[in-house]
Amino acid sequence: MKKNIYLDYSATTPANKDVVDTFSKVSLDYIGNPNSLHKLGLESKKLMDASIKQIANLLNVKENEVILTSGASESNNLAIFGTINRYPNRGKHIITTKLEHSSVLECMTYLEKKGYTIDYVNILENGLVDLEDLEKKLNKDTVLVSICQVNSEVGILQNVNKIGEIVKKYPTTIFHVDGTQAVGKINIDLKNIDLYSFSSHKFYGLKGCGVLIKKDNIEIDPIIHGGKSQSNYRSGTPALALIVSTSKALRLALTDLDKKYDHVKSLNSLLRDKLSKIDGVIINSNSFCIPHILNISIPGVKPETMLHALEEENIYISTKTACSKDNSDSLTLTTLGYNHDISGYSLRISLSYLTTVEEIDTFVEILDKKIKELKF
Amino acid sequence: MNRVVLIKYGELTTKKGNRKFFINTLYNNIKKKMSGLDVSISRDISRMYIEFNDNDLDTVLEKLNLVFGIHTYQVAYKIDSDIELIKETARTIMHEKTGTFKVATKRSDKKFPIESIEFSRQIGGVVLKDNSNLSVDVHNPNTTLDIEILERYTYLYTDKYYGLGGYPLGVQSKGMLMLSGGIDSPVAGFLALKRGVKLEAVYFEAIPHTSLEARKKVIDLTKKLCKYSDSMKLHIVPFTKIQEAIYKECNPEYCITIMRRMMYRIMEKLAKRNKGLVIINGESIGQVASQTLTSMSVINSVTNMPVIRPVACLDKLEIIDIAKKIDTYDISILPFEDCCTIFVPKHPVINPNLGECLLNETMFDYETLIDETVDNVLTLNITSEEDKEFENLL
Numbered sequence: 001m002k003k004n005i006y007l008d009y010s011a012t013t014p015a016n017k018d019v020v021d022t023f024s025k026v027s028l029d030y031i032g033n034p035n036s037l038h039k040l041g042l043e044s045k046k047l048m049d050a051s052i053k054q055i056a057n058l059l060n061v062k063e064n065e066v067i068l069t070s071g072a073s074e075s076n077n078l079a080i081f082g083t084i085n086r087y088p089n090r091g092k093h094i095i096t097t098k099l100e101h102s103s104v105l106e107c108m109t110y111l112e113k114k115g116y117t118i119d120y121v122n123i124l125e126n127g128l129v130d131l132e133d134l135e136k137k138l139n140k141d142t143v144l145v146s147i148c149q150v151n152s153e154v155g156i157l158q159n160v161n162k163i164g165e166i167v168k169k170y171p172t173t174i175f176h177v178d179g180t181q182a183v184g185k186i187n188i189d190l191k192n193i194d195l196y197s198f199s200s201h202k203f204y205g206l207k208g209c210g211v212l213i214k215k216d217n218i219e220i221d222p223i224i225h226g227g228k229s230q231s232n233y234r235s236g237t238p239a240l241a242l243i244v245s246t247s248k249a250l251r252l253a254l255t256d257l258d259k260k261y262d263h264v265k266s267l268n269s270l271l272r273d274k275l276s277k278i279d280g281v282i283i284n285s286n287s288f289c290i291p292h293i294l295n296i297s298i299p300g301v302k303p304e305t306m307l308h309a310l311e312e313e314n315i316y317i318s319t320k321t322a323c324s325k326d327n328s329d330s331l332t333l334t335t336l337g338y339n340h341d342i343s344g345y346s347l348r349i350s351l352s353y354l355t356t357v358e359e360i361d362t363f364v365e366i367l368d369k370k371i372k373e374l375k376f
Numbered sequence: 377m378n379r380v381v382l383i384k385y386g387e388l389t390t391k392k393g394n395r396k397f398f399i400n401t402l403y404n405n406i407k408k409k410m411s412g413l414d415v416s417i418s419r420d421i422s423r424m425y426i427e428f429n430d431n432d433l434d435t436v437l438e439k440l441n442l443v444f445g446i447h448t449y450q451v452a453y454k455i456d457s458d459i460e461l462i463k464e465t466a467r468t469i470m471h472e473k474t475g476t477f478k479v480a481t482k483r484s485d486k487k488f489p490i491e492s493i494e495f496s497r498q499i500g501g502v503v504l505k506d507n508s509n510l511s512v513d514v515h516n517p518n519t520t521l522d523i524e525i526l527e528r529y530t531y532l533y534t535d536k537y538y539g540l541g542g543y544p545l546g547v548q549s550k551g552m553l554m555l556s557g558g559i560d561s562p563v564a565g566f567l568a569l570k571r572g573v574k575l576e577a578v579y580f581e582a583i584p585h586t587s588l589e590a591r592k593k594v595i596d597l598t599k600k601l602c603k604y605s606d607s608m609k610l611h612i613v614p615f616t617k618i619q620e621a622i623y624k625e626c627n628p629e630y631c632i633t634i635m636r637r638m639m640y641r642i643m644e645k646l647a648k649r650n651k652g653l654v655i656i657n658g659e660s661i662g663q664v665a666s667q668t669l670t671s672m673s674v675i676n677s678v679t680n681m682p683v684i685r686p687v688a689c690l691d692k693l694e695i696i697d698i699a700k701k702i703d704t705y706d707i708s709i710l711p712f713e714d715c716c717t718i719f720v721p722k723h724p725v726i727n728p729n730l731g732e733c734l735l736n737e738t739m740f741d742y743e744t745l746i747d748e749t750v751d752n753v754l755t756l757n758i759t760s761e762e763d764k765e766f767e768n769l770l
Contacts, residue, residue, distance in 0.1 A: 022770075025769060037587060037589070039588055042588050045589075046592070046765070046766075047766055050765070050766045050770060051766075051770060054770055244766075244770065247770055248769070251770065
């Protein structure tokens with residue numbers, strides 16, 4: 001059987017074996033609930049505290065600013081609903097972009113029905129947020145600005161630090177950043193950010209655990225009530241083994257980050273180089289995108305058909321993102337100004353530090369073959 | 377350009393004969409604190425000098441803020457005593473500044489060709505020409521640019537930072553700190569450390585009435601104090617039997633008074649065993665029933681050993697301020713029972729009578745219990761180092 005060539009790392013990553021070992025050790029050895037008063041509980045609590053401390057240190061935030069959740073979707077929901085529920089009198093205006101993940105966009109659609117005004121800030125041709133437009137749209141009724149650091153389909157990296165500076169001019173506006181596609185891939189600076197979401201399984205951790213960083217100068221309401229657990233902002237018995245695994249996965253992901261980044265960058269240029277020589281392939285990701293994500297379009301070949309054709313050869317990529325599999329055009333690409341020929345035919349290739357040059361070679365070779373077969 | 381931290385000594389300048397010992401102690405303390413960093417430290421009778429890698433500046437200053445015996449420090453540019461070079465450096469330093477300024481030159485090298493006042497004037501002119509946002513005010517300037525011209529080097533600096541003050545840790549003998557989980561005793565410990573006192577901490581524990589979480593809290597507090605003293609012994613006293621005996625045998629109103637008397641007796645014994653000369657605690661006059669002057673006097677009468685109460689005359693809010701500064705407050709307010717909060721009588725006596733205490737203490741054989749307790753003390757060596765306990769999992 002042919003070896004799998006997995007090029008869908010932005011959908012999810014394979015768990016690191018050391019992380020899985022930690023998960024099983026903790027599950028077997030630390031049986032106490034961290035909130036129990038007895039010795040076993042205390043042992044678990046100590047381990048949980050140490051894990052959270054490590055996460056806080058790695059991200060340069062305080063320990064009480066780390067909230068563990070079930071994943072990035074919950075973190076995004078908690079950030080958004082937590083803010084608007086906490087500050088119902090600060091105004092009913094929210095600013096976001098059309099480059100967001102569905103777990104942000106769907107919240108916005110819901111809130112619109114509930115009477116909130118949702119403003120989508122303009123996106124420049126290069127994919128970056130139009131900062132002038134953002135300044136124009138911000139006003140004293142803006143309760144929340146929610147912007148993803150790295151777009152999941154095309155990979156555009158926003159300057160969230162700069163955006164944060166602009167939002168800070170309105171002291172009652174809270175700035176949330178969805179960092180799901182950024183953590184573990186690039187260096188993170190949370191200086192100007194109030195709320196920051198991410199998920200463990202995007203950096204070789206396990207599915208089912210996410211983080212919301214909440215700076216201690218702002219407050220949010222919980223969306224899952226039930227008293228103090230790991231934090232006051234999210235109830236439920238702390239998933240100790242997942243929390244420890246997340247802490248470990250984050251540490252491992254950030255180890256040699258620059259070296260891993262450079263490797264992916266060189267793979268990205270190799271891939272671009274090879275794809276540019278194939279007729280009918282259009283590269284949509286530009287120089288503002290992180291090298292881990294390369295979005296392409298093959299006008300005339302239905303993305304899903306190509307996905308399954310590659311699947312026959314044990315190659316795995318994605319159409320749009322794994323979380324938006326319906327047949328419509330890509331909202332991200334439409335927002336970036338592409339017409340149906342591009343936005344209706346896009347594919348996402350996502351790379352990892354685990355990806356090899358051979359995998360890229362084989363992928364391009366087979367893609368070329370498939371295009372010739374499928375394009376009439 | 378090379379930068380160097382200039383350290384001015386604290387109160388130790390007043391210590392004539394011991395001055396060298398104080399400076400050497402400070403030198404060793406700073407050296408220990410900086411271990412792992414690529415720095416070179418030198419000293420003379422008036423100052424200490426730390427040369428460092430430019431990238432390490434923040435770390436060096438962070439660590440200096442944990443060392444007692446430093447009055448102030450400055451980050452100075454250290455350059456050759458060359459007139460043009462001094463001018464250029466002065467320009468660089470003052471380039472971003474705004475408001476008023478003056479230049480103050482000190483010339484210990486009298487061979488330097490220009491006199492101090494004239495040189496200050498010249499440098500002032502150079503700075504003014506470069507930066508139009510500045511104007512001169514020799515009486516009340518926003519910024520003073522100090523220039524110290526020595527034979528080989530010249531130092532230039534503007535900002536002065538305050539260190540922790542106090543005496544270098546270790547210039548005094550040892551004290552035994554009564555460390556509960558509360559807000560006051562860690563602050564008392566910090567203030568004692570500040571006067572150069574070496575500390576060992578003592579925690580009274582009454583398992584199962586108190587929990588391991590309460591113990592962890594005290595360990596965490598000790599760790600915070602260790603930031604200033606590298607390591608500290610923590611003696612954990614198994615106090616359950618004595619406490620139970622008190623509550624079984626004694627007048628409830630006197631329970632707290634007698635409990636404190638028992639603690640002092642144990643403290644004295646532990647101090648003698650560990651070469652401690654004084655007892656230090658977080659008592660603050662009038663804060664609770666056992667801290668009225670009458671209570672203090674009756675409790676204190678069990679020992680001749682000096683009892684130092686660094687926060688005796690501070691208001692609670694003043695104590696809290698310090699607790700927040702030394703980062704112990706958040707730990708102290710965690711809600712675990714300690715042995716002073718269990719078995720609290722409804723009406724503890726505010727003005728206890730010594731005779732009543734002595735009478736109550738005849739009700740049980742406390743001396744045997746105390747000896748037994750002291751023999752079973754558990755001693756931990758605490759350091760500020762991160763817990764490596766979970767290293768294999770994390």
